[in-house]
Amino acid sequence: MSGARHEPDTFGVTADTVLLTIRNGRLSVLLIERRYEPHRGSWALPGGFIERDEDLDAGARRELAEETGIDVEPNHLEQLRSYGAPGRDPRRRTVTIAYVAFVARTPDPTAGDDARAARFFAVDDLAIDDLGQSEGTPLAFDHARIIADGVERARAKLEYTTLATAFVEDQFTIGELRRVYEAVWGMPLHEANFRRKVLGTPGFVEPTGETAPTDGRPAQLYRKGEATSLHPPILRPT
Amino acid sequence: MSGARHEPDTFGVTADTVLLTIRNGRLSVLLIERRYEPHRGSWALPGGFIERDEDLDAGARRELAEETGIDVEPNHLEQLRSYGAPGRDPRRRTVTIAYVAFVARTPDPTAGDDARAARFFAVDDLAIDDLGQSEGTPLAFDHARIIADGVERARAKLEYTTLATAFVEDQFTIGELRRVYEAVWGMPLHEANFRRKVLGTPGFVEPTGETAPTDGRPAQLYRKGEATSLHPPILRPT
DNA sequence: ATAATAGTGTCTCTCAGACAGTATGTG
DNA sequence: CACATACTGTCTGAGAGACACTATTAT
Numbered sequence: 001m002s003g004a005r006h007e008p009d010t011f012g013v014t015a016d017t018v019l020l021t022i023r024n025g026r027l028s029v030l031l032i033e034r035r036y037e038p039h040r041g042s043w044a045l046p047g048g049f050i051e052r053d054e055d056l057d058a059g060a061r062r063e064l065a066e067e068t069g070i071d072v073e074p075n076h077l078e079q080l081r082s083y084g085a086p087g088r089d090p091r092r093r094t095v096t097i098a099y100v101a102f103v104a105r106t107p108d109p110t111a112g113d114d115a116r117a118a119r120f121f122a123v124d125d126l127a128i129d130d131l132g133q134s135e136g137t138p139l140a141f142d143h144a145r146i147i148a149d150g151v152e153r154a155r156a157k158l159e160y161t162t163l164a165t166a167f168v169e170d171q172f173t174i175g176e177l178r179r180v181y182e183a184v185w186g187m188p189l190h191e192a193n194f195r196r197k198v199l200g201t202p203g204f205v206e207p208t209g210e211t212a213p214t215d216g217r218p219a220q221l222y223r224k225g226e227a228t229s230l231h232p233p234i235l236r237p238t
Numbered sequence: 239m240s241g242a243r244h245e246p247d248t249f250g251v252t253a254d255t256v257l258l259t260i261r262n263g264r265l266s267v268l269l270i271e272r273r274y275e276p277h278r279g280s281w282a283l284p285g286g287f288i289e290r291d292e293d294l295d296a297g298a299r300r301e302l303a304e305e306t307g308i309d310v311e312p313n314h315l316e317q318l319r320s321y322g323a324p325g326r327d328p329r330r331r332t333v334t335i336a337y338v339a340f341v342a343r344t345p346d347p348t349a350g351d352d353a354r355a356a357r358f359f360a361v362d363d364l365a366i367d368d369l370g371q372s373e374g375t376p377l378a379f380d381h382a383r384i385i386a387d388g389v390e391r392a393r394a395k396l397e398y399t400t401l402a403t404a405f406v407e408d409q410f411t412i413g414e415l416r417r418v419y420e421a422v423w424g425m426p427l428h429e430a431n432f433r434r435k436v437l438g439t440p441g442f443v444e445p446t447g448e449t450a451p452t453d454g455r456p457a458q459l460y461r462k463g464e465a466t467s468l469h470p471p472i473l474r475p476t
Numbered sequence: 477a478t479a480a481t482a483g484t485g486t487c488t489c490t491c492a493g494a495c496a497g498t499a500t501g502t503g
Numbered sequence: 504c505a506c507a508t509a510c511t512g513t514c515t516g517a518g519a520g521a522c523a524c525t526a527t528t529a530t
Contacts, residue, residue, distance in 0.1 A: 008287035010248035013322070013333050049246035052331060056322045082320045082335050084251070084294045093290060095251050095333065097320050175481070193520060195483070200518090216481025217527040231476070232518075238469065413508070431493060433510070438491090454508025455500040470491080 011084075012094040015060035016047030016143065018080065018150030019070065019101040022167050026122040027154070027183045029147055031139075032067050032115035038090050039140035043121070045147070047096065048114065060099040068118045069110035072101045076166060080150055088142050096141075100150040102166040123151055124186070154184055160233040162204055165224040173212055173219035174198060177205070185236055197234050203227030249322075250332040253298035254285030254381065256318065256388030257308065257339040260405050264360040265392070265421045267385055269377075270305050270353035276328050277378035281359070283385070285334065286352065298337040306356040307348035310339045314404060318388050326380050334379075338388040340404040361389055362424070392422050398471040400442055403462040411450055411457035412436060415443070423474055435472050441465025 019030040031043040046067040050059035057077060065071045077099050084095035109118035127135040132145030139147070157163040158181055165172070167180045178194045198204055205222035212221050257268040269281040284305040288297035295315060303309045315337050322333035347356035364385065365373040372382040395401040396419055403410070405418045416432045436442055443460035450459050 008250045009290040011251045011288070011333075012246045013249045013251070014246075050249070050322070052247040053324045055324060056320070056333070079319050081317050082294070082333075084288070084335070086291045086293060095249075095294070095320075095335070097322070097333070173482085190520065191481085192483075192485095192522085197519080213528075214481055215529080216479080217483075219482055235519090237520090411509085428493065428495095429508085430495085430510075430512095435492080451501075452508055453502075454506080455510080457509055473492090475493090 009093070012089070012092055013050045013056075014047055014094055014096040015050055015056055015063060015099060016045040016096050016146060017060050017064045017077070017099040017101055018045060018147055019064065019068075019072070019103060020123075020150065020154055020167075021103050021106060021120065022180055022183050023120050023122070025179060025183055026124065027151065027186075028120040028122050029126070029150075030068055030070065030109060030118065031121055031137075032111060033117040034140055035114050035116045041116075042140040043137050044140035045098075045143045046115070046118070050097075056097050057099070060097070064101070067112040067115045069112065070103075070106050072103060076103060077101045080146070080153055083142055083146060085142070096146075098146045098150065100153055102154065102163060104167055104169050123147070151184075155236070158184055159230070159235055161229050162224065162227055165205070171208055171210065171212075171221040171223055173214070173221060174205075175214065175219055177222075181234075187237065189237070194234075201227070201230055201232075201234075204230065247331070250327070250330055251288045251294075252285050252332055252334040253288055253294055253301060253337060254283040254334050254384060255298050255302045255315070255337040255339055256283060256385055257302065257306075257310070257341060258361075258388065258392055258405075259341050259344060259358065260418060260421050261358050261360070263417060263421055264362065265389065265424075266358040266360050267364070267388075268306060268308065268347060268356065269359055269375075270349065271355040272378055273352050273354045279354075280378040281375050282378035283336075283381045284353070284356070288335075294335050295337070298335070302339070305350040305353045307350065308341075308344050310341060314341060315339045318384070318391055321380055321384060323380070334384075336384045336388065338391055340392065340401060342405055342407050361385070389422075393474070396422055397468070397473055399467050400462065400465055403443070409446055409448065409450075409459040409461055411452070411459060412443075413452065413457055415460075419472075425475065427475070432472075439465070439468055439470075439472075442468065 021028055032046050034040050034042055034044050046064050048063040050056060061077060080098040080100045082095055082097050111118040125136055128144045128148045129135060132148050134144040164177055164180045168176050174195050178189055182189055203225040204227055206225045208221045208223055210221040211218040259266055270284050272278050272280055272282050284302050286301040288294060299315060318336040318338045320333055320335050349356040363374055366382050366386045367373060402415055402418045406414050412433050416427055420427055441463040442465055444463045446459045446461055448459040449456040
């Protein structure tokens with residue numbers, strides 16, 4: 001960090017959150033429709049300016065709750081990365097600290113003051129290309145790029161952590177867990193091998209002894225185990 | 239991001255870089271001794287305030303060069319994460335965007351204006367504990383934690399990317415590459431299996447046809463291949 | 477009965493780890 | 504020669520992918 005020779009330039013600092021969940025079997029992200037300029041009427045990530053004495057994580061959580069009514073546990077929120085290109089916000093120089101959150105089913109979002117609407121979009125429908133541009137719904141700022149980076153974080157973390165359990169209810173079946181992987185990775189998985197890998201990874205899941213009805217044979221219910229990282233990892237098929 | 243209802247608080251934004259290299263077979267980080275308050279006389283990461291119309295990456299690179307005389311290629315610099323706890327800088331509210339850089343041998347650093355000295359420290363000698371506190375050299379701000387996070391990034395990236403080639407010269411032997419892994423991971427690797435894995439990963443390295451003398455039989459020289467990610471990964475032994 | 481999903485058993489191929497042995501330089 | 508490092512060959516065990524088969528529900 002620099003010495004005190006000249007007064008440093010000032011920035012606005014925002015926190016924007018990529019909240020991901022599975023809706024109707026599809027990986028989905030929570031967006032708001034902006035009520036104010038800039039990008040009024042565009043869809044954007046929920047977020048806003050960090051306050052003077054507020055921790056970054058707390059600010060992300062507060063803004064998410066204010067704009068969408070959804071409150072996430074602090075440990076379900078993790079920093080993604082920061083975006084601060086000059087000109088990314090036409091008002092003034094800003095840096096945004098992007099967060100990702102992974103949740104199971106939530107209550108329907110309710111639009112807060114700064115938002116005209118708040119709802120989930122299936123990530124596929126946004127059709128974000130390699131350059132971080134959405135070919136579907138136009139997104140505010142550089143939020144298409146941020147969403148793409150957040151989705152890639154989720155895809156990578158499924159491989160070597162127990163993140164998938166964040167997307168399902170407290171009790172869940174192996175089939176439900178598999179459908180999380182399939183939704184996030186966007187590909188079908190081999191059912192029998194998936195089961196063998198999950199049950200063969202100590203601490204990933206624990207049986208509860210209960211069963212749940214399905215469209216076929218009822219399934220054993222499990223809950224999240226103590227492990228947080230997977231050894232060995234469950235790798236994406238090539 | 240919030241609407242325009244109230245004027246947002248302002249932050250100073252800095253970029254600090256964890257520049258890692260291998261010196262004397264040990265993973266080492268470049269630090270400067272601070273000339274000015276706060277933390278005058280403490281060792282710190284090179285970095286400083288981002289300027290008004292400057293991209294974050296460019297600011298990190300500029301500050302690194304100003305304070306240490308070391309200029310890194312932009313593609314050898316990647317964002318680590320941001321740190322912005324209230325009170326982390328006693329002067330004013332700041333957020334720092336931390337970067338990591340991975341380089342082969344560099345010219346010796348030369349202390350710039352804000353630094354009384356600049357030199358490399360073996361990461362082990364800093365003895366950073368799980369809480370991100372250095373038990374050896376006292377470090378300014380939250381830089382011990384940032385260094386620990388940067389080192390963990392390097393350790394993780396060796397597994398699934400060709401990052402190791404950034405730590406060696408343009409031409410290198412398999413033994414040199416193995417010693418990079420050993421220095422970063424802090425453990426000896428099985429020589430024959432390491433060779434088999436590296437040569438069996440398409441695009442990791444390409445033979446040059448030349449040889450280099452060693453303390454034993456001369457070794458084939460290789461250069462970096464086209465691959466950037468490793469399939470399959472080279473996993474850390476348990 | 478069929479359809480649908482849960483769950484088991486097993487074969488094969490790849491690959492990591494381990495180890496033995498050979499090759500080629502220096503002192 | 505001994506010594507050091509580079510390099511090769513091969514065995515074994517773990518695990519991924521593929522497939523066949525059985526189990527248990529609803530309709």
